Structures are given as C-alpha cells and as structure tokens.
Amino acid sequence: MKVAYLEARCRELEGMVGKNSQNSSKHPSSDGYQKPNKSDSPQDDSTNGKNSDSQQQSPTPKSLRQSSDNKAGCQKGHKGNCLKSVDNPDYVVYHTLLECHDCHTSLLDVEPLKHIERQVFEWGKPGCPEVTAHRAEVKVCSCGHHNQAAFPEGVTAAVQYGPSTRAMAVYLNQYHFIPYKRVSEYFHTVHNMSLSAGSVANFVAATYENLASTEQVIKDALKGTPVAGSDETGMRVDGDLWWLHILRDDQWTLYHLAEKRGCEGMDAMGILLTFTGVLVHDHWKPYFTYAAVHVLCNAHHLRELQGVVDRDANQLALRLMKLLRLSWHYCKGFNTIGMLQMPSVLQERIIEDIYDRVLKHALAKEAADMERQRQELGRKKVKRTKAYNLFKRLIDFKEETLRFMTDFTIPFDNNGSERDARMAKLKQKISGCFRSEDGGSLFTRIRSYVSSAKENYGNLPLLGAE
Numbered sequence: 332m333k334v335a336y337l338e339a340r341c342r343e344l345e346g347m348v349g350k351n352s353q354n355s356s357k358h359p360s361s362d363g364y365q366k367p368n369k370s371d372s373p374q375d376d377s378t379n380g381k382n383s384d385s386q387q388q389s390p391t392p393k394s395l396r397q398s399s400d401n402k403a404g405c406q407k408g409h410k411g412n413c414l415k416s417v418d419n420p421d422y423v424v425y426h427t428l429l430e431c432h433d434c435h436t437s438l439l440d441v442e443p444l445k446h447i448e449r450q451v452f453e454w455g456k457p458g459c460p461e462v463t464a465h466r467a468e469v470k471v472c473s474c475g476h477h478n479q480a481a482f483p484e485g486v487t488a489a490v491q492y493g494p495s496t497r498a499m500a501v502y503l504n505q506y507h508f509i510p511y512k513r514v515s516e517y518f519h520t521v522h523n524m525s526l527s528a529g530s531v532a533n534f535v536a537a538t539y540e541n542l543a544s545t546e547q548v549i550k551d552a553l554k555g556t557p558v559a560g561s562d563e564t565g566m567r568v569d570g571d572l573w574w575l576h577i578l579r580d581d582q583w584t585l586y587h588l589a590e591k592r593g594c595e596g597m598d599a600m601g602i603l604l605t606f607t608g609v610l611v612h613d614h615w616k617p618y619f620t621y622a623a624v625h626v627l628c629n630a631h632h633l634r635e636l637q638g639v640v641d642r643d644a645n646q647l648a649l650r651l652m653k654l655l656r657l658s659w660h661y662c663k664g665f666n667t668i669g670m671l672q673m674p675s676v677l678q679e680r681i682i683e684d685i686y687d688r689v690l691k692h693a694l695a696k697e698a699a700d701m702e703r704q705r706q707e708l709g710r711k712k713v714k715r716t717k718a719y720n721l722f723k724r725l726i727d728f729k730e731e732t733l734r735f736m737t738d739f740t741i742p743f744d745n746n747g748s749e750r751d752a753r754m755a756k757l758k759q760k761i762s763g764c765f766r767s768e769d770g771g772s773l774f775t776r777i778r779s780y781v782s783s784a785k786e787n788y789g790n791l792p793l794l795g796a797e
C-alpha cells in the first residue's frame with residue numbers, strides 16, 4: 332500500500348522535474364541553464380555549468396523550429412533599403428576653397444565650377460529626420476589644377492547616418508538589448524528613418540573597432556585602482572557555456588569573456604596578475620591565487636546566514652547577521668562625518684570579540700548536532716552541514732570578512748559587480764546565446780565602455796563618434 336503510494340508520488344515528482352517551457356506551460360525563465368547543447372544528443376545532455384552535479388537532469392528541451400540550410404542574415408535577392416538623398420535638406424553647410432592645393436594661389440575671387448554634396452541624416456523630432464547637406468566647392472585654378480574643398484571628418488558618403496543616430500542605434504542594441512530588427516523598427520516608426528537591421532550591425536562593428544583604445548584606457552585605470560570588485564557569471568556562446576568576468580571600481584568597469592571559468596580567463600584580462608590593491612569578491616577559490624588584499628562580500632554572507640536561519644531557525648546565525656549589519660551602519664556613520672577609520676581600535680576589538688564568541692558557539696552547536704546525528708545513524712561520519720561550513724569559513728576568513736571596519740574605503744559587499752553581472756544575465760535572457768565569440772567580444776567591449784562612460788561624463792569620447 333505504502334510502496335504503491337510512494338511509487339506514484341515519485342512518478343509525479345519526476346514528471347515535475349522533466350517539465351520545461353518547451354514541453355509544458357512553464358515560464359521560459361524557469362528553464363535556467365538547461366538550454367539545448369550544441370551537440371544536442373540525448374546521451375550528451377550533461378551540463379558543463381557550475382552546478383552540473385547538483386542540477387536535476389531534465390530532458391534537453393528541443394526547439395520546434397526547423398532549421399534551413401540558409402546562412403544567417405540577408406538572403407540572395409533581398410531588396411535593400413538604401414538611404415536616398417533629399418531635395419530640401421534642413422541645413423546646408425558650404426565648405427569653401429581659399430587657395431589652390433597645388434600652387435597656393437588665392438581662389439577667393441574664382442567662381443566655383445560646381446558643388447559636390449554629401450548628406451548626413453540625424454534623428455530629430457519624431458517623424459522628421461534632420462538632414463544636413465555638406466556642399467564642397469570645386470574650383471579650377473589659373474594653373475589648371477582642379478581643386479575640391481574638404482568635407483568634415485567622418486562625412487565620407489553621398490548619403491549617410493550621422494554620429495548621433497549611429498550612437499543611438501548601438502546604445503539601444505548593446506546596452507538595452509534591443510535586437511537589430513527592432514532597433515531598425517524603432518527608427519522607422521518613431522523617426523521615419525529607414526535604417527536597416529544590417530546597418531545597425533555595421534554600426535556596432537564600427538563602434539567595436541573605434542573603442543579598442545578606450546578598452547585599454549579602462550584596463551590601465553583598473554590596474555592601478557586601490558579597490559576593485561570582481562564577479563563572474565556563465566554566458567552561452569554558440570551553444571557552449573563560457574564565462575563572463577567582471578572587474579570594476581567606482582569609475583571603471585571591464586567585462587571579459589572567456590571560454591573557461593577559472594584563472595585562465597582572468598589572467599587573459601591582464602589585470603589581476605599584477606594587481607596589488609583590495610579585491611572584493613564572493614570567495615570563489617581562483618581569486619585567492621592572486622596576490623591582492625582579499626575582501627569577501629558580506630551580502631553573500633548575509634544571504635547564506637539567512638538561509639541557515641530559514642532552514643534551522645538558528646538564533647546564533649540571526650545574531651551574527653545583526654552584528655554584521657550594525658557594524659556596517661556604525662562604520663558608515665563615522666564615514667559620513669569624514670572619518671576613514673574608527674576613532675579607536677577599542678570599538679573594533681569589541682565587535683571582533685562578539686564576532687568570535689558568536690561563531691565559536693554556533694560552530695560548537697553545529698558540531699554537536701552533527702555528532703548526535705552520526706550516532707543516531709550509526710555511521711562512522713556524516714556530511715558536514717551547510718551551516719557548519721559557513722561558520723567555519725567565517726572563522727577562517729575573519730580578517731577578509733571584517734576588513735570594511737579597518738578602512739572605510741573598503742566596501743561592505745560586492746553589489747556593484749553583481750549588478751553588472753546581472754545586467755549581462757538579462758542580455759542572455761533576452762537574446763539567447765551569442766552566435767560566436769565575436770558577438771561576445773562586441774558586447775563586452777561596448778558594454779565596458781558604456782558602463783564606464785556613465786561614471787565618467789566628459790572624460791570619454793561620444794559612443795560611435797570618431
């Protein structure tokens with residue numbers, strides 16, 4: 332009787348685990364990392380994610396879409412949507428010729444033979460793009476030389492989009508994750524501009540090239556920063572799991588995409604190997620291979636402690652949470668009146684003393700609970716509880732946990748880096764995986780720029796501008 336019931340219940344639970352957004356009415360966000368792999372074979376549906384062993388092995392979801400042999404992008408015979416010049420531009424700028432390029436005779440009194448016109452389109456009021464016509468004089472000198480006045484830098488084609496339009500397209504696509512097609516639609520609907528999805532892709536590629544030196548500026552700034560935060564998160568590239576590393580301070584943010592999660596990717600960033608400042612992180616082991624001054628994120632500690640409180644109603648964990656929060660407010664209070672350290676080491680000692688005592692009790696209590704469990708089960712040893720591991724870690728890494736008290740320039744948590752990582756996650760949710768490593772590199776470089784530019788108004792050139 333009981334066996335039959337348990338079997339039925341087991342089948343029901345197995346059924347729940349096997350459900351995903353593509354075979355039930357479950358929401359896509361509940362799929363997590365379980366997206367189809369490149370190999371996509373039923374035997375090979377092990378994830379290479381960080382939780383591969385702990386995650387449930389649900390069947391690999393399959394897309395209902397049939398793939399064609401066509402290449403991605405425009406197909407043969409596709410009618411282009413090219414920009415056409417207008418008869419009545421909003422602004423006309425004349426570029427005059429003062430002297431002959433060859434013999435330097437003054438051409439002021441010479442009538443232009445003709446003008447060569449190039450038009451630049453910019454978004455303006457909704458529905459009406461602003462067109463600036465640049466007209467360059469062509470004059471023939473008495474020496475016979477044909478002269479043409481120069482166009483402004485960047486004005487290179489008979490018709491083209493201006494820097495603000497290009498920057499806006501790149502910003503919407505790369506920072507706000509609006510796909511090429513929909514950026515194109517936005518310009519068409521709101522600004523009456525027939526900007527194609529292909530043009531947006533071209534602007535993004537050009538911006539990537541233009542930002543090469545800016546990326547170096549960000550790297551150089553972070554190399555010398557006194558306090559940096561670091562985080563990492565999984566990103567899908569062409570069906571495989573890659574890792575996005577984030578390094579930031581309060582002015583600069585650098586994203587880096589690496590095939591492997593670990594030191595290799597962070598070494599490739601080229602900063603941490605020689606970094607000697609304070610590095611705030613979430614206790615991921617590879618960070619400790621670097622010679623930085625380590626600081627552990629207390630937002631993580633608070634979350635883990637909350638987990639212990641929720642699971643076991645552990646009062647000592649609750650006390651520890653209160654202590655951490657109070658100490659942080661205490662430090663912030665001194666900091667607001669311009670202090671960078673506590674007025675006396677005595678206050679620090681008192682907090683440390685409470686920290687030590689609460690953790691000692693908490694660890695001893697967990698150890699006793701584990702021992703009782705071991706005896707009840709009659710085993711040689713039992714698995715250490717999550718709470719035990721957490722308390723042990725907080726004791727072993729006390730200095731790294733409480734460093735915010737000794738120097739108020741050190742943050743309490745790593746929320747800045749985590750916020751940056753979360754935004755990258757959002758990109759993945761909206762656009763799925765990067766089709767290639769190149770797509771990932773575009774994203775990381777442009778995003779590094781926009782994130783840094785937000786904190787550095789005026790210190791960085793305009794996006795997309797030359």
Ligand SMILES: [Zn+2]
Binds near residue numbers: 435
């Ligand atoms: Zn001449």
